[in-house]
Amino acid sequence: MTVLDKSAQLTRKDRGRHADRLFWALCVSAGFAVLVILALILVTMVKQAYPAFSAEFFTSSTWIPNDPDGDGPAKPVYGTLAFLYGTLVVSAIAVIVAVPVSVGIALFLTELAPRRIRTAIVTLIDLLAAVPSVVFGLWGILVVAPAMVPVYQWIHDVLGGVPLLGSLFGEPRSSGRSFMTAGLILAIMIVPIITSIAREVFATVPDSDKQAAWALGATRWEMIKGAVLPHSFGGVVGAVILGLGRAMGETIAVALVIGSSVQITANLFESGYALPAIIVDQWGESTGVFTAALIGMGVVLFVITVLVNLVARFVVRRAEIRMRGAAA
Amino acid sequence: MTTTATRPAAAAPVPADLRRSALPLRRRLTDGFSKSLMGLALLIALIPLGLVIYHVTSRGIAVISWDFLIEDIPNSARRIGGGMGPAVAGTLVITGAAAAMAIPLGVLGSIYLNEYGKQNALARLIRTMSDVMTGVPSVVMGLFIYVSYVLVVKEQSGFAAALALGCLMLPVIIRSSEEMLRLVPDELRQASAALGARRWKTTVSVVLPAAISGIVSGVMLAIARAAGETAPVVLVAGTVFASNWSLEGANTTLAAQIFKNAGEPFPAAQERAWGAALTLMVIVLLFTVASRLISSRFAIKER
Amino acid sequence: MTTMSSDFTLSTLLPGAVPAMPVASATPVMQLENVSVFYGNYEAVRGTTMAVREHQITALIGPSGCGKSTVLRSLNRMNDLVAGARVAGKITFHGQDLYAPDVDPIQVRRRIGMVFQKPNPFPKSIYENVAYGLKINGIKDNMDDRVEQALRGAALWDEVKGKLKTSGLALSGGQQQRLCIARAIAVKPEVILMDEPCSALDPIATGKIEDLMHDLAGTYTIVIVTHNMQQAARVSHHTAFFTAELDEAGVRHGRLVEFNDTGRIFTNPADKRTEDYITGRFG
Numbered sequence: 063m064t065v066l067d068k069s070a071q072l073t074r075k076d077r078g079r080h081a082d083r084l085f086w087a088l089c090v091s092a093g094f095a096v097l098v099i100l101a102l103i104l105v106t107m108v109k110q111a112y113p114a115f116s117a118e119f120f121t122s123s124t125w126i127p128n129d130p131d132g133d134g135p136a137k138p139v140y141g142t143l144a145f146l147y148g149t150l151v152v153s154a155i156a157v158i159v160a161v162p163v164s165v166g167i168a169l170f171l172t173e174l175a176p177r178r179i180r181t182a183i184v185t186l187i188d189l190l191a192a193v194p195s196v197v198f199g200l201w202g203i204l205v206v207a208p209a210m211v212p213v214y215q216w217i218h219d220v221l222g223g224v225p226l227l228g229s230l231f232g233e234p235r236s237s238g239r240s241f242m243t244a245g246l247i248l249a250i251m252i253v254p255i256i257t258s259i260a261r262e263v264f265a266t267v268p269d270s271d272k273q274a275a276w277a278l279g280a281t282r283w284e285m286i287k288g289a290v291l292p293h294s295f296g297g298v299v300g301a302v303i304l305g306l307g308r309a310m311g312e313t314i315a316v317a318l319v320i321g322s323s324v325q326i327t328a329n330l331f332e333s334g335y336a337l338p339a340i341i342v343d344q345w346g347e348s349t350g351v352f353t354a355a356l357i358g359m360g361v362v363l364f365v366i367t368v369l370v371n372l373v374a375r376f377v378v379r380r381a382e383i384r385m386r387g388a389a390a
Numbered sequence: 391m392t393t394t395a396t397r398p399a400a401a402a403p404v405p406a407d408l409r410r411s412a413l414p415l416r417r418r419l420t421d422g423f424s425k426s427l428m429g430l431a432l433l434i435a436l437i438p439l440g441l442v443i444y445h446v447t448s449r450g451i452a453v454i455s456w457d458f459l460i461e462d463i464p465n466s467a468r469r470i471g472g473g474m475g476p477a478v479a480g481t482l483v484i485t486g487a488a489a490a491m492a493i494p495l496g497v498l499g500s501i502y503l504n505e506y507g508k509q510n511a512l513a514r515l516i517r518t519m520s521d522v523m524t525g526v527p528s529v530v531m532g533l534f535i536y537v538s539y540v541l542v543v544k545e546q547s548g549f550a551a552a553l554a555l556g557c558l559m560l561p562v563i564i565r566s567s568e569e570m571l572r573l574v575p576d577e578l579r580q581a582s583a584a585l586g587a588r589r590w591k592t593t594v595s596v597v598l599p600a601a602i603s604g605i606v607s608g609v610m611l612a613i614a615r616a617a618g619e620t621a622p623v624v625l626v627a628g629t630v631f632a633s634n635w636s637l638e639g640a641n642t643t644l645a646a647q648i649f650k651n652a653g654e655p656f657p658a659a660q661e662r663a664w665g666a667a668l669t670l671m672v673i674v675l676l677f678t679v680a681s682r683l684i685s686s687r688f689a690i691k692e693r
Numbered sequence: 694m695t696t697m698s699s700d701f702t703l704s705t706l707l708p709g710a711v712p713a714m715p716v717a718s719a720t721p722v723m724q725l726e727n728v729s730v731f732y733g734n735y736e737a738v739r740g741t742t743m744a745v746r747e748h749q750i751t752a753l754i755g756p757s758g759c760g761k762s763t764v765l766r767s768l769n770r771m772n773d774l775v776a777g778a779r780v781a782g783k784i785t786f787h788g789q790d791l792y793a794p795d796v797d798p799i800q801v802r803r804r805i806g807m808v809f810q811k812p813n814p815f816p817k818s819i820y821e822n823v824a825y826g827l828k829i830n831g832i833k834d835n836m837d838d839r840v841e842q843a844l845r846g847a848a849l850w851d852e853v854k855g856k857l858k859t860s861g862l863a864l865s866g867g868q869q870q871r872l873c874i875a876r877a878i879a880v881k882p883e884v885i886l887m888d889e890p891c892s893a894l895d896p897i898a899t900g901k902i903e904d905l906m907h908d909l910a911g912t913y914t915i916v917i918v919t920h921n922m923q924q925a926a927r928v929s930h931h932t933a934f935f936t937a938e939l940d941e942a943g944v945r946h947g948r949l950v951e952f953n954d955t956g957r958i959f960t961n962p963a964d965k966r967t968e969d970y971i972t973g974r975f976g
Contacts, residue, residue: 078588085590089506092498093516096564099557100519103530106538166431174428177776183432185682190439192611192678194618196645197667200652201442204660250438257435270813274873276774278826278880279803281417283424288825292816304525311527313621314649338529342624342649360533364526371525375518408789408804410797414831 103364111358113351114140119358123147125324127344127352140355142362144324148241148334149363152316153309155245155330156252161302163249164256171257172264173286191254199318202247207238207319214242214331232329239321242330247319248309256305263297263381264290296381303374311367313338337363443671450668453661459669463647465631468656474666479633480641481673484548485617487637488555493609495556496563497598500605503564504571505593517568523561531557532622539626546628548641554622559612566608570601603684610681614674620645644670719746722884722914723768728782730763730772737763738947741782743933745884750906750915752925752955755935756970760947761918764935765886768916769805770798786884803830806882810889812869814861814876819844819853822861822872826880839879846912847875848905867898871905878913885909887917891924903928922971925955932958934967 118124122141167187171180214234221227234240267290275285321333322343341356348356410418461473499516507513535554540546574597582592598605620643628640629650644666651663721744728741738760745751745768753761763772770791772778784791791801814822823840832839840857844850849871853864861872870890877885887906891899906915906928919925925932933952937945951964962968 082588082590085593086502086506089498089502090512092495093502093507093513093564095495095499096516096519096523096561099534099560100523100526102538103526103534107530107534110537110541163431163434166428167435170428170432174425186436186439188682189675189678190435192614192674193439193442194615194620194645194670194674196618196620196648196652197442197446197671200648200663200667201445203652204663205441205445250435253435268813270809270811271815273771273774273807273809274813274815274876275825276771277769277802277807277809277886278829278876279799279801279806280826280829281413281421281799283421284417284829286424288829289815307525311525311530313527313529314645318649318652338527338621341529341533342621345625357533357537360530364530367525367527367530368522371522372518375521408786408791408796408800410795410800413797413800417829417831 104361107357107361107364111354111361114354114358116140119355123324123326125340127348127355138352140351140358142337142355142359144326145335145337145340145359146362147326148320148336149310149338151241151330151334152244152248152320152336153306155242156248156309157302157306159246159249160252160256160305164253164301164305165260165298167253167257168260168264169286169290171261173282173290187254187257190250191258195251195312195315196318198247198251199315202243202315202319203239206247207240207243209238210243210246211236211238214238214240218331229328230330232327232331234331235321235333237321237333239319239333240331241320241334244316244320244334244336245330247315248312251312251315252305252308255308256301259301259304259378260294260298263294263301263378266297266382267293294381297378300374300378300381303370303377307367307370307374310370311338311363313342317342446664446667446671449661449664450671453665454668458665462633463631463642463662464658467651467654467659470658472662474644474647474662474669476630476633477642477644477647477666478669479635480548480623480627480630481617481643481645481670483635483637484551484555484623484627484641484643485613487549487552488559488616489609489613491552491556492559492563492612496560496609496612497567497605499560499564500567500571501593501598503568505589505597517565520561520564523557524565526558527621528554528558528619529621529625532625535622536626546626546640547638548627548634549637551623551627551641551643552637554626555616555619558619558622559616562612562615563609566611567601567605570604570608571597573604574600603687607681607685610677610684614677614681617643617677618645618670618674620649624649644673719749721745722747722787724783724785725764726783726785728764728767728780728784730760730767731777731779731781732775733777735944736946738935738949741949743949743952745914745916746931747914748910748912749930750910750917750928751931751933752929753916753918753933753935754920754922754925754970755947755950756937757920758945758947759935759937761933761935762888763947764949765888765916765918768884768886769802769807771802771807773798803880804882805884805886806877806880807886807888808870808873808877808890811893812866812873814864814869814872816860816862818858819861819864819872820857823875823879826876830880832880843875843879844872846878846909847871848901848908849875865898867894867901870894870898870902874902874905874909878909882913884914884916887915889918889920891919891921899924922959926959929955931955934958934962934964934970936966936970 118139118141121143122139123143124139124141125144126139128138171183175183211234217231218234221231271289271293272285275289280288316336317339320336320339322335322339323333324335325332327334337359341359345356458473459478460475463474463476464472503513503517507516531554535550535557539553540550578596578600579592582596587595623643623646627642627646629642629646630640634641648663648666648670651659651666654660723745725741725743729739730737741764753765755761766772767780767784772780780792786801786805790796815825817825820840823843824836827836827839841850844853849868852868861869864872891902894902903924906917909915917929931953932955934950935947936950938948939945951958951962951967953963958967959971962971
C-alpha cells in the first residue's frame with residue numbers, strides 16, 4: 063500500500079484533534095452541570111411538592127401537620143405564613159445590625175488602617191467566615207440566648223411602655239430563644255460576606271476623586287463622604303442584598319436559637335420559626351403530604367434566594383458599569 | 391495682561407493658622423467620631439469571634455480526648471460518656487467523597503469558562519448561574535438530593551450526603567478556580583502553542599500547573615465549608631451510632647451531631663456537642679490555614 | 694518631546710508675551726530650603742531650594758522622573774497620603790514650617806489648593822462640585838453667589854450657567870478641568886498647585902486654561918508642573934528646572950538644576966544642562 067504512510071500521518075493528526083474535542087466536551091459538560099443541577103432542583107422539587115401547594119399553603123399561618131391528638135377529626139393544615147414571617151423578620155434584624163458594622167469595617171480597612179494591620183484584620187474576618195454555622199448555633203443556644211434574657215428584660219422595662227416600640231420589645235421568653243437572638247447570630251454570620259464585597263466596592267473608587275477631596279482640605283471623613291460613599295452606593299446595596307440572601311437561607315443556627323414556636327407576633331423577644339428551620343426540625347417526623355409541604359417550603363426558599371441573588375448581581379454589575387462610565 | 395498687578399489680594403487670612411486646633415470643632419469632632427465608629431464596628435465583629443472561639447475551646451477541651459474521638463455515640467442522649475467516633479468517620483468519608491466528586495467537575499468547568507467559553511453567552515450564563523448556585527441554601531440542596539436520589543434508591547446514606555455537599559462545593563470551586571486560571575499570563579499559553587502543543591495539552595501541562603496552588607487553596611476553603619455543612623446531612627444521611635466507613639448506608643457527621651445534641655436539655659448531650667464543635671473547628675481551621683499557607687507560599691506572581 | 698532648533702529663545706516662541714509683572718519685586722509666599730523627599734529609603738528628590746512668589750506663576754519643568762511632581766505634592770502635603778513618604782529640609786508658608794508637628798495637613802490643603810493632571814470632577818452636578826469645598830468648610834451663606842463667582846473666576850460660567858444641575862462628567866475635558874479649577878478657587882485658597890493641568894487636553898482647551906492662569910495670577914499664587922516647555926515660557930514668571938541624575942552609588946535622584954526668572958532660563962540659562970534641555974539636546 064503506497065498510501066499507508068500518508069494515512070498514518072492523517073490518523074495521528076485526527077487523534078490529536080479528537081483529544082482536543084474530547085477535552086473540550088469534558089469541560090463543557092462540567093460547566094453544563096451547574097445549569098443541569100439548578101434546573102433539576104426546580105423541576106424535581108416542584109414535582110414532589112406539588113400535592114402540598116394549595117391556597118392555604120401561601121395564605122394561612124396555621125400549621126397542623128399531623129392529627130395533633132391522634133383521635134380528632136382534625137384535618138392537617140399546612141399554612142406556611144408564620145415561617146415566611148419569621149424568615150423575613152430574622153433576616154431583617156440581621157441585615158439592620160450587620161450592614162453598619164460591615165460598612166464600618168470595610169471603610170476602616172480601605173481608608174483608615176495601615177497596611178500591616180489590614181492583613182491581620184482581613185485574616186480575622188476570614189476566620190469569622192470559616193466558623194461553621196452549626197457552631198454559631200451551638201454557641202447561640204447554650205451561651206448567647208440565656209445571656210441575653212436580662213438584656214431583653216431591661217430593654218423591655220425601658221421601652222415596653224412606649225406605644226410603637228413597646229410592641230416590638232415585649233416580654234422576653236425565659237429561654238432567650240427568639241427572633242432577636244436568631245437575628246443577632248445571623249448578623250455575625252453575614253458580616254464577613256457584606257464586608258468583603260463592600261471592601262471590593264470601596265477599593266474601586268478612583269484615586270483621583272479622593273485626591274480631589276483631599277486637595278480641597280477635606281478631613282478623612284469628609285473625603286469618605288464626598289468621594290467614596292457616593293461612588294459606592296450601588297455596590298454596597300448589592301452587597302447588602304447578597305447578605306440578605308445568605309441570611310434567609312441560613313438554616314441550622316436559626317433552627318437552634320429561634321425557639322420553634324409557630325406564631326406571628328411583633329414581639330422580637332418572643333420565639334418563632336423560620337422556613338429553613340422548620341424543614342430540618344420536622345423532617346424526621348414527616349410523611350406524605352407533610353413531607354411535600356416541607357419540600358414546598360424548600361421550593362419557596364429556593365425561588366426567593368435565587369431571585370435575591372440575581373437582583374444583587376444585577377445591582378452590583380450596573381453600579382460597576384456606571385463607575386467605568388464615570389472613569390472613562 | 392498688564393492689569394494683573396492691580397487685582398485685589400486673595401481673601402485668605404495671612405498668616406494663616408495651620409494648626410489642627412484651628413479647624414472648626416464640629417469638623418474635628420465629626421472626623422474623630424466617624425473614625426471611632428469604624429473602629430467600634432471592627433470591635434463589634436471581633437468580640438463574637440473571640441467569644442465563640444473561647445467558649446468552644448474551653449468547654450470542648452474538657453470533653454475531648456482520644457477516646458472521645460473514636461468511641462461510639464451513645465444511643466440515648468441522656469447517657470454520660472461515649473464519643474463522637476462515628477461522626478468523625480462520617481465527616482471524613484462524606485466530605486472526602488464530596489470533594490472527590492466536586493473537584494474534577496469544578497476544575498473542568500472553570501477550564502471551560504476561562505480557556506474556552508471566555509465571554510460567550512454560554513460562559514456568561516454558567517458564570518451567573520454558578521454565582522446563583524453559591525447562594526442556594528444548603529437545606530434546599532439537601533431537599534433536592536432527597537427528592538432526586540434518596541427517594542429513587544429508597545435509602546438514606548452517606549453517599550447521598552456526599553452528593554449534596556458536592557453540589558454545594560461545585561460552584562465555589564468553579565468560580566475560585568476560574569479566578570486563578572485568569573491570573574495565568576497569556577504568554578505561557580502562547581509559548582506552549584508555539585511549540586506545537588494542542589489546546590488540551592497546553593491547558594493540562596502548562597496552564598493548570600501554573601495555577602495549581604491557587605486552585606488547591608480555593609478547593610481547601612470549599613472543603614472547609616462543606617465539612618461544616620449541617621442541614622443536608624440531617625436531611626439525607628440518616629443517623630448511626632457506630633462508625634460507618636463506607637458510603638453505603640446511614641451515616642452521620644460532626645456537624646449533624648452538634649445540631650442534634652445542642653437541642654437536647656441533657657448536660658451529657660450538650661457536652662458531647664461542645665466536644666464535637668471543637669473537633670469540627672479544628673478540622674475546619676486546619677483546612678483554612680492550609681489554604682492560606684498554600685496560597686501565600688506558592689502564589690503566582692501577580693503581574 | 695518637541696524638538697527645537699538650537700537658536701530657540703523665548704522671543705521666538707512668543708513674540709511680545711513676556712510676563713508683564715516685574716518679577717523680582719514680589720514677596721515670597723513659600724520658601725523651600727534644602728528640601729528632599731523620600732519614599733521609604735529612596736530619596737526621590739534631593740536638596741531643593743527655591744521660593745514661590747506672591748501672585749506670580751512659578752513653573753517646575755524637567756524630564757519625566759525628575760521629581761517635579763513630587764516637589765509640587767510636598768507643597769500642600771499631598772505626599773502625606775503616600776505610605777512611607779517623608780520630607781526632609783524645610784518648606785515654609787508665610788514663614789510657618791508646613792511640616793511642623795502641630796500643623797494639620799487639612800488646614801494646609803485648604804489654603805494651598807490643587808488641580809490635577811487628569812480632570813477629576815466628582816460624579817455630581819456642576820453646582821455640587823463647586824459647592825463641595827464650601828460645604829465641608831462650613832460655608833453655607835450665599836452659596837449660589839459663591840458658586841457663580843468661582844465659575845466666573847474659572848471662565849466657565851457663560852458655558853454652564855444654564856445647566857448647573859447636570860453632571861460635571863458631562864462636560865468636555867477642557868471644561869471639566871476648568872470646573873476643577875472653579876472647585877479649587879471656590880474655597881479661596883492662597884496658592885493653587887497645578888500638576889500638568891493641560892496634558893490631557895487639546896490645544897484649544899489648553900489655550901483657554903493658559904489664559905485663565907494669567908487671570909488667576911492676579912488673585913492667586915500659582916505653581917505649575919509642566920513638561921511642555923513652551924507652556925512654561927508662555928505662562929510663568931519663574932521657572933525651576935529639574936533633572937534626574939545618578940549619584941555615586943548609581944541611584945537616580947531628582948535635582949533642582951536652576952531656578953530663575955523665566956526670561957533668563959529660556960534666553961540665557963546659567964547651567965549647561967538647562968540649555969541642553971531647553972534647546973532639545975537633552976538625552
